[in-house]
Amino acid sequence: MSRLLFWLALIFLIGFAIRSKIREAQKRQQPFNQPPPAGPAAGAARQNTSAEVETMLQCAHCGVFYPASETVQARGRDYCSAAHAAMPSA
Ligand SMILES: [Zn+2]
Structure with a gap:
């Protein structure tokens, strides 16, 4: 037993x-x-939906990754700081 x-x-x-x-x-x-809502703009919505995970961008000058909210745009490219945006691109 x-x-x-x-x-x-x-x-x-x-x-x-x-x-x-x-x-x-x-x-x-x-x-x-929640999974990101599927739809015609699923790819674009994926970047905006979650507030916890911020989109990271790569600086066109030094290559460092930084939050998209801190981006400095110049000549159609993204930079980590105004100093790098002012520098001539290689
Ligand atoms: Zn940089």
Whole structure:
């Protein structure tokens, strides 16, 4: 009888482990609360929807990545600072 209980417990534990693994994998597929709304402008909307993750841009002069809110635009390119925007591009 105790053997049967042992096997039942083992099966329950294995089932629980598999279920938690599946849940973990599903969480990895949807890292945020809501997936970005799909539509004709899905690509553009993806950059604006989440306030937690800000879009990062690369400076055309030094190549450093910085938040899009701090961008300095000059000659149609993005720069990390006014100093780099003033410099002649290579
Ligand atoms: Zn720069």
